[in-house]
Amino acid sequence: MPQEPAAPQVTDHGGGVHSIKVPIPDNPLGHTLVHLVETDRGPVLVDTGWDDPASWGTLTAGLQALGTEVSAVHGVVVTHHHPDHHGLSGQVREASGAWIAMHAADAAVVRRTREAEPGVWLDYLCAKLAGVGAPEEHIAPLREARASGRMRTLPGLRAALPDREIVPGDLLPLAGRRLRAIWTPGHTPGHVCLHLEEAHPSQLPGNGRLFSGDHLLPGITPHIGLYEDPDEAGAADPLGDYLDSLERIGRLGVAEVLPAHQHAFTEPAARVRELLSHHEDRLSGLLSLLSTPLTPWQLAERMEWNRPWPQIPYGSRTIAVSEAEAHVRRLEKLGRAERVVGDGVVRYRAV
Ligand SMILES: [Zn+2]
Ligand SMILES: [Zn+2]
Numbered sequence: 001m002p003q004e005p006a007a008p009q010v011t012d013h014g015g016g017v018h019s020i021k022v023p024i025p026d027n028p029l030g031h032t033l034v035h036l037v038e039t040d041r042g043p044v045l046v047d048t049g050w051d052d053p054a055s056w057g058t059l060t061a062g063l064q065a066l067g068t069e070v071s072a073v074h075g076v077v078v079t080h081h082h083p084d085h086h087g088l089s090g091q092v093r094e095a096s097g098a099w100i101a102m103h104a105a106d107a108a109v110v111r112r113t114r115e116a117e118p119g120v121w122l123d124y125l126c127a128k129l130a131g132v133g134a135p136e137e138h139i140a141p142l143r144e145a146r147a148s149g150r151m152r153t154l155p156g157l158r159a160a161l162p163d164r165e166i167v168p169g170d171l172l173p174l175a176g177r178r179l180r181a182i183w184t185p186g187h188t189p190g191h192v193c194l195h196l197e198e199a200h201p202s203q204l205p206g207n208g209r210l211f212s213g214d215h216l217l218p219g220i221t222p223h224i225g226l227y228e229d230p231d232e233a234g235a236a237d238p239l240g241d242y243l244d245s246l247e248r249i250g251r252l253g254v255a256e257v258l259p260a261h262q263h264a265f266t267e268p269a270a271r272v273r274e275l276l277s278h279h280e281d282r283l284s285g286l287l288s289l290l291s292t293p294l295t296p297w298q299l300a301e302r303m304e305w306n307r308p309w310p311q312i313p314y315g316s317r318t319i320a321v322s323e324a325e326a327h328v329r330r331l332e333k334l335g336r337a338e339r340v341v342g343d344g345v346v347r348y349r350a351v
Helices: 055-064 089-096 105-117 118-131 137-150 238-250 268-289 296-302 315-332
Strands: 009-014 017-023 032-036 044-045 076-077 099-104 164-166 179-183 194-195 208-215 256-259 336-340 345-350
Touching: 009 055, 009 296, 009 345, 017 055, 032 256, 044 118, 044 208, 055 208, 089 099, 099 179, 099 345, 105 164, 118 137, 118 315, 179 238, 179 268, 208 238, 238 315, 268 296, 268 315, 315 336
Parallel strands: 044 076, 076 099, 099 164, 208 256
Antiparallel strands: 009 017, 017 032, 032 044, 179 194, 194 208, 336 345
């Protein structure tokens, strides 16, 4: 029996902007807010949602509830390549002939993921985990999958290649609207926020509205890990990029933020300050842990998470270590920690 799509939850944000709550299956985040911007050439979507039949059903029903349909979509602007944002872009393009626009750095991730051989990727992951001090029991399942040829298909393997590049600082080609791209690397290397440079429809004071993707959310801190680029030689500083991007977004002085999860909110400067001080606290906490040299894995075990380390599921530990590494790399860039390499494992200590 085909499942009935859940009733679409659409919100009118005024001034020709709407959102559709598109569910993310089996995920505590719950949903992606897909935004629709009316233009003189038809609706343009900001993000599309997870690639799943029920999500597709909700997206198309949502478009109908807004008096349009998926075949009328003129363009898709993707804030970043993650599957809860870019998952359905290809299907929207097939149904409508819409263009898909993405920043070049995230388009490169999409291309790499599509071309990556799962085996090569697993080898890279095993070597990387061993290098950050992951215990053998964490790496063994990956080695076994590699040896048996049973490799889980990862979301993103079939992600759509964009047809247009989002160039930072440029206005997007939206007939009758002023939507400017702002490059906000950190959560991903090519994350963008989109600044709708039009007066707020309810006359809220401030400089228009911002589609913030995952960069600025009202109640969640986005994951900041390494950029997962096998060719990256250890120079990238994703947390540094993120904090810079946050400050720039804070200075825009927008009246309202329309994020891709949770709900719309005002007073973004206060939220930016909260996030900046959260990361500052985290960095000084880490610094005190590094009075003895630790591997990124040991550091992750000692950091504070939303639950005690033994209760963190397997897959999330890999993500947590990547986050620990992004923080320690920031400390290294600031000259407050240094790398000690020995017996094939990297350790960090405070300086
Ligand atoms: Zn994301
Ligand atoms: Zn997301």
